[in-house]
Amino acid sequence: MGTDGRALRRFLRNPSAWLGLLVMAAVLLMAATAGLFYPGDPQGMVAKPYLWPGQDPAFPLGTDNLGRDVTAGVFHGARVSLWIGVVSAAICLTIGTLVGAIGGYFGGWTDDLLTRLTEAVQTMPSFLFLIVLVAIFQPTLTTITLGIGLVSWPTVARLVRAEFRRLRGQDFVLAARSLGFPHWRIIFQEILPNALPPLIVTTSVIVASAILTESALAFLGLGDPNVLSWGMMIGNGRAVIRTAWYLSAVPGALIVLTVLAVNLLGEALNDAANPRLGN
Template sequence: MTAPLAPAAAPQERGAATLPAPRPRRALRAFLRNPTALLGLALLGLVGLAALLAPLVYPDDPLGMVAQPFLWPGQDPAYPLGTDSLGRDVAAGVAHGARVSLLVGLAAAAVGLAAGVLVGAAAGYCGGRTDAALGRLIALFQTMPAFILLVVLVAIAQPSIPAITLAIGATSWPTVARLTRAEFRSLREKDFVTAARGLGYGPLRIVGAEILPNALPPIVVTASVMVASGILMESALSFMGLGDPNAVSWGSMIGSGREVLRSAWYLTAIPGLAIVVSVLALNLVGDGLNDALNPRLARER
């Protein structure tokens, strides 16, 4: 008698060695192979580390007067970045300012993303009159100068970190809404969405489990840009005197140092450099995410 034939391998097992890696893993590998993205991530990590360690390294009030005014960087080892016109430690201000700037940038981006994704998803998926009405609402907000609207909102409310965060989020959501609307309109008629409808899935499940994950890559890239924009907007408000008076930020440090720009230029240069490094890091990370998540670039790789 002949020996029985061995059972055939399952299709997944036969092709397991040749199947491409899942998309998130490919995107992660592509991101980690991008040197500029890693540079941006490293710079952002340094800024985040400074923000986390600020209460430990500088436990005292960063607005407190602790030394002689106008100590230049390196003049006194106890104050490596010098002091300002009131004798406040510049290094403590930069470290605590990182906490405020990152907090406002991240929270404002979260507010803008939440509002933009909700409005854009509703417009793109529902279509018809809902799409037309929400599309006009998005266009209306986009016709308003964002920074002027931001100044008006903050001036009406009491200047504080929550008020500034909500105001920045309220001016940044239209960009996300327009992008999300376009993505949902292109995806709602795809075969996998039609199959989900045929299986009896409800609209919320289709939107949350089927369409939104496929629309996330461009939204994630936009989120990094929104964080950078939030940092710049908060700095501009603080520079104009519309920031939280009870919190130190990079913008307020630049604003207080502009009066002595010729004699003590370091008071504006040091926090300005912190803003440049943070925004540059976020832009580099955003470019790396775009290269990793863009399907056209992925096919080229």
């Protein structure tokens, strides 16, 4: 309990943590209140096209080429972008942790087989592989989320494998084995909690990368046309970027801020969890 308290104090003393929390709180508030402030279809035409930000108080961020409210799109887009980032990261962490933990714990031919599998996936250009997957199975929100998770797990697997190989010979693991603990208990209750700190920053990077990857897919026209994400808004505005640059700049700035906030939180959590970096 005392260790948790010291970690929390280190986290709260970190200015980066507060900055990341404030930005993420704002983004989460946007996502949570999108249906309250903008209950209609965010892709519905509600005004004249190309109203610039501040030109009409009813539409603070203006309208796009079809007369859609940019503010409504930004609020609803926060939901989609955060969903893709969190869910695809969860898929990536689940697969990568299982592969890395099993290989690193058992070693031998099991480790060799899983290592070769990880290397085979990692040698593929991940973004091109993702484009192929999305093109084959149609660009839906589910397909994009699953695809990002499926092409991102090798990095997690290699990290977890390295941690398990380092920890499997420690005294607490040997003691658990001598007590007859089953393998699954040693893996998930003894070793994995001690391997979590290095995964914290990696998780934040995965979430941020997933948001950026979805934006890149949408920019290429491979986003889900039935939902509005920040990436989709950037893609819709690329044709008029010289005359109505705000259509791409507004969601682009939000993506940058969100990615920065996630990375700041990840670094702050890592500093708090690692006593060597604390004060």
